[in-house]
Amino acid sequence: MKKVWIVICYFGDVPDSLSLWLESCGRNSDYEWLLVNDFGITNSNFPANVRSVQSSLEEVKELFSSYLALDVLSLENAYKLNDFKPLYWVFLEELEIDYDFWGYCDLDLMFGRIGNFIDDSLYEEYDRILGQGHLSLYRRCPTCLSLTAFPHPDLEVNNVFGNCDFFGFDEHFGVNIICKIHKLKFYENEGFLIDVIPRLDPPRMTSAIGNKRAQKFIYYRGRVMQVYRSWNGRYRVKEFCYMHLQKRNLSFAAGRRADLSLKGICVTSDGLVEISKISDVLSIVNTHVSLTERMRIFRFDLRYFFRRIRGI
Structure with a gap:
């Protein structure tokens, strides 16, 4: 089994269903989750495969700025974080976490038996698995770690990250198009x-x-x-x-x-x-x-x- 880490950034009030999300993560012991948050909840409250890291929106903005090398970066509200999801691998690098695949997800979901749908054959064959903003997985490789540097036919990356508007860059209208244009091995299945x-x-x-x-x-x-x-x-x-x-x-x-x-x-x-x-x-x-x-x-x-x- 590949080492798979899924990253979530969430700032604000603790969702009522957080514990249910955690419970569903805990039942998928082959996967690891990193939750970057400002909840003030310690790792002792989480399943063994979920790691909590305390941070703030301003600290995350500074981290992304250092990797993107942009003079102007707009990250004034938590919802705008969705456009930055293709950069979430930087959290794993900063924490020196070893991984084969990385990904992102949301908190407004519950996981079933992930291994029954995403098996080893998919990890061996594809560089990206699933294309939704609420769950998407990428291989740890130079291409997948630099997707934000690839040209997009309709979007200018500097504008996506430097503009307060939301572009949906994490899925259909953003990185999904980049993956297809540049012929990344991309597995999509919304029937999952x-x-x-x-x-x-x-x-x-x-x-x-x-x-x-x-x-x-x-x-x-x-x-x-x-x-x-x-x-x-x-x-x-x-x-x-x-x-x-x-x-x-x-x-x-x-x-x-x-x-x-x-x-x-x-x-x-x-x-x-x-x-x-x-x-x-x-x-x-x-x-x-x-x-x-x-x-x-x-x-x-x-x-x-x-x-x-x-x-x-």
Whole structure:
């Protein structure tokens, strides 16, 4: 197994679901995470494979400036950090951490059994694995460590890092284009993930073809699943690499904060609902979906699909 370190920068209030994220990391012992933050939480609160480093946005800005050698660097808010994700390997270098692959992810997700989806064959064959800003992995090689120096057909790197606007440089409109133009061995598979929009009632996947009848999205004991009823009334379970909660720090419906004693959760439009066994959710899934509701869902999926291909 390759040494894989995934880096996260997060500044601000501690998310309600942080412990659930940590629990899902802890169940993937072949991976290591580095969380650069200002929470004031010590490593004793984290699983053995998650390392916490205290820092500030200003310190991170100075670090990136030293590597980019830019006179003007705009990093005035934490959201702008997304554009800098292709530089997150610098944290590992500064801390003298040994690694074969590095990557970045977000805190608004839960990991399933990563090794069931990203196996040794992918690490041997590809230089970059997955192309989403909420999880992307890169080989430790001169090319992947210098992607920000490669030309982009539409973006000037100095403008990306020197402008306060957000460019989405960490994924589709940034490094993904650079990787393809310069023929980097790049493995993409959005079928690995559940990308959920929790604010919809009921919550839906962003995929135009991934949604199912009477579905629920579940994290349970290190597994990420979509549980649904098929058209013949039988229950089906599909497992995924991870689940991302779109644009939302989702808290618990009952006001409870996540902790490592949790066995699982179900995503609802009202928040995260604790479950102690898979059968707890079957009564929720076992609901009738009318033709009107199915057509509404279909129309939403088409709208989202066309927005993505238009780059909106």
